[in-house]
Amino acid sequence: MPDGTAKKPTRIQLRNRRRILDAALEVFSRHGYRGATLDQIAAEAGLSKPNILYYFEGKEDIHVTLLKQLMETWLDPLRTMDADGDPKAEILAYVQRKLDMARDLPRESRLFAGEILQGAPRIVPDLVADLRPLFKEKCDLVQGWINAGALPPLDPEHLIFSIWATTQHYADFEAQVQVLHDRESDTHARASAHLRQMFSALLTVSERR
Amino acid sequence: MPDGTAKKPTRIQLRNRRRILDAALEVFSRHGYRGATLDQIAAEAGLSKPNILYYFEGKEDIHVTLLKQLMETWLDPLRTMDADGDPKAEILAYVQRKLDMARDLPRESRLFAGEILQGAPRIVPDLVADLRPLFKEKCDLVQGWINAGALPPLDPEHLIFSIWATTQHYADFEAQVQVLHDRESDTHARASAHLRQMFSALLTVSERR
DNA sequence: GCAATTTTTTACCATTTGGTAAATCCACGA
DNA sequence: TCGTGGATTTACCAAATGGTAAAAAATTGC
Numbered sequence A, B: 001m002p003d004g005t006a007k008k009p010t011r012i013q014l015r016n017r018r019r020i021l022d023a024a025l026e027v028f029s030r031h032g033y034r035g036a037t038l039d040q041i042a043a044e045a046g047l048s049k050p051n052i053l054y055y056f057e058g059k060e061d062i063h064v065t066l067l068k069q070l071m072e073t074w075l076d077p078l079r080t081m082d083a084d085g086d087p088k089a090e091i092l093a094y095v096q097r098k099l100d101m102a103r104d105l106p107r108e109s110r111l112f113a114g115e116i117l118q119g120a121p122r123i124v125p126d127l128v129a130d131l132r133p134l135f136k137e138k139c140d141l142v143q144g145w146i147n148a149g150a151l152p153p154l155d156p157e158h159l160i161f162s163i164w165a166t167t168q169h170y171a172d173f174e175a176q177v178q179v180l181h182d183r184e185s186d187t188h189a190r191a192s193a194h195l196r197q198m199f200s201a202l203l204t205v206s207e208r209r
Numbered sequence C: 001g002c003a004a005t006t007t008t009t010t011a012c013c014a015t016t017t018g019g020t021a022a023a024t025c026c027a028c029g030a
Numbered sequence D: 001t002c003g004t005g006g007a008t009t010t011a012c013c014a015a016a017t018g019g020t021a022a023a024a025a026a027t028t029g030c
Helices: A011-035 A039-046 A049-055 A059-077 A087-104 A106-117 A124-147 A156-172 A174-180 A189-201 B011-034 B038-045 B049-057 B059-079 B087-104 B107-116 B124-147 B156-172 B174-180 B187-203
Strands: none
Touching: A011 A039, A011 A049, A011 A059, A011 A106, A011 B011, A059 A087, A059 A106, A059 A156, A059 B038, A087 A106, A087 A124, A087 A156, A087 A189, A106 A156, A106 B107, A106 B156, A106 B174, A124 A156, A124 A174, A124 B174, A156 A174, A156 A189, A156 B107, A156 B156, A174 B011, A174 B107, A174 B124, A189 B156, A189 B187, B011 B038, B011 B049, B011 B059, B011 B087, B011 B107, B038 B049, B059 B087, B059 B124, B087 B107, B087 B124, B087 B156, B107 B156, B124 B156, B156 B174, B156 B187
């Protein structure tokens, strides 16, 4: 068995672990943690169930591995927000990056959403360790811009919440959007335009007459 | 057994069905459909498992009953949006009602979110039958206001998506909000102020100098 | 080519879980 | 008070599911 204790992973090990995580992402994101079965993951990965348990300690191990790995990707666009850039442009660019991610990585978005929805039982520690500091940092950054008069007074925490909510909505609630959205129009393009308009309005310093 | 075919339900039937649905809402919203077990629901309801199956045909029956029942409550605030009121005030009031619902009925919000997240397999028909017409109607209403010059040009569909996303976020992602939000501040009050500010900015006809 | 190691399969198992059958309990009207 | 029909419990079951042991197969290093 490939113990996790820092050896050099074989080519086969690398390939199969990736296969398994790919399959697991697909299955977990569609059915949730409890709804997903090892048999489904095994079938999707093209491996046998015991073979999967040769590479991971168990179902939870796969899920946690997936979540931790995902967290990095997920936080990346936020990290990119640059203190030296133009405040409004930086934030609007962040909105776009987040929206693009919802389009390009919907499974990842749903996996994360499912975990949070159920109280984040398996990922709260990572949330506290990784997300919280970054979140605080970026809130402070936005607050700094406000204090400098580069942005109108607003609530940094809830601004970020709103960005997350509006962008991830298109991945997490895709089933609903699909039912409601006008079939002929390009969802992504219109969502992009709308969010730019909305956050632009919020971020623009109102010039009183 | 109390067949669904239109008899007069006993007092005991009414009471126990309500108990079961209450318990099921609690359990389903916390663990999702697959994650919830009849035993948990039974324990929460203070009834035995077979007794629960005396009142409902099965697990799915309970879940579907809950979802359909919930849909009504859920759509109510949207229905209230009045064509004769002031457009901006009507929309902002809708935002507030939706935010209040996220605070007062988080379990309902999460139950719904969980269903949609997994592709809404058990509720798409109702979405199409109930939600879609109402959604269309209100989009047309907003479009009418825009055409009349009472609102700036904006995308009605995505406006509503954004309202749903931002308000429900506080219920569905509560675990995350809890980890990140400043402990001393009143989440609901600040969220309310922020959303009012954001949608107000979006809905205000920009008066060019 | 061959021993040693890694990978995969076969054959299981224990538990959980949704669900059922039938016996029993109980409320209530005549 | 007693019978009747609704309500509840007891004792189950079959399938699904996470997981394991050990043998077989493949791969690798020499």
